[in-house]
Amino acid sequence: MDTDFYLVRHGKKEPGTGDVPLSTEGISQAQATARHFRAMRIHRIVSSPLLRSAQTAVILAKETVAQVSEDIRLRERANWGDLPGQTFEAFVESWERCTLERDFSPPAGDSARKAGERLASCLSDLAAEHPGETILLVTHGGLITDFLVNVIPEAALMAIRPNFIAEQSKLVSECSITIVSCRNGTFALRDFASVNHLP
Template sequence: MTSCATIETAGYIALETKSTIQVDSRLRERANWGDLPGQTFDEFVAMWERCTSEPEYIPPVGDSAKQAGERLSSFLTELAQKHPFQSHIVMVTHGGLITDFLVNTFPGDQLDLWHPNFIAVQSQLIPECSITTLIYENGQYQIADLASVEHLESIL
């Protein structure tokens, strides 16, 4: 996590769970508006959409969607190797990075079980403050829950 919003969110979780926060640059988005000097918001959105539709396209600043997904995969694999089986780890990041990971890790037909045409609508699937739960076992990831917002229902 690297943005102020993700650090703030992690802080609330850490306070509630009495855990500590570790910041890791691998949890950053593939690109952020403002990273490229002089880039308008519309130019950023066009760049983002191109990265989404062309996963190997490397933008003028940041990573391709494929690179971002591989970066998160590397981070998750490292965590899985450090912690015992059935550990619970909370990771706070942005939805774009999560979808980059999912699209680069799971076949499209498996993602379509969670949402029809997952790859085509991926930018709309991970709302703010949602929770995606993954299980890592025997070197393989499984999606246990995608973009759940049930925990927010009590405050709405």
């Protein structure tokens, strides 16, 4: 029996370092996303603990009447501000190296491969515990593509975007929806980074 996952990237965040909240635009994006899910049967919502995701999850919960829990495995690969004194330029340089060298571990955070593995672990556990359910995961763009590069054949990703792996950091917009199903530990990609629900 398939468990269906809707991977929602958080809404647009305020600029700045650290665990920053949603911006006004991000709140509007989350509200539009919540309206999209209003008519669907959502069994539960699981969120990254970072504030921008947690706030998005609360907005989604108001329309879906689903309970929200947090799972640290949904945290981004790395977050600017986790390494004290790190400049934005240094953060971006480290991020891009992680994307190209999937086993490179940044000074603060996980390698791209390890990040993708922890999201896969989260989904596998949820699928085993809740077979047949529809679950919203509120997480981060980098983590979504790290996961997909790990579990979806490269040819399938290249069919979505010819330079998917190189361009992955630009492909998942705020409050976009990626749909993945899981059966017996095997993942299938149903839709990628859709923004058709956003105004």
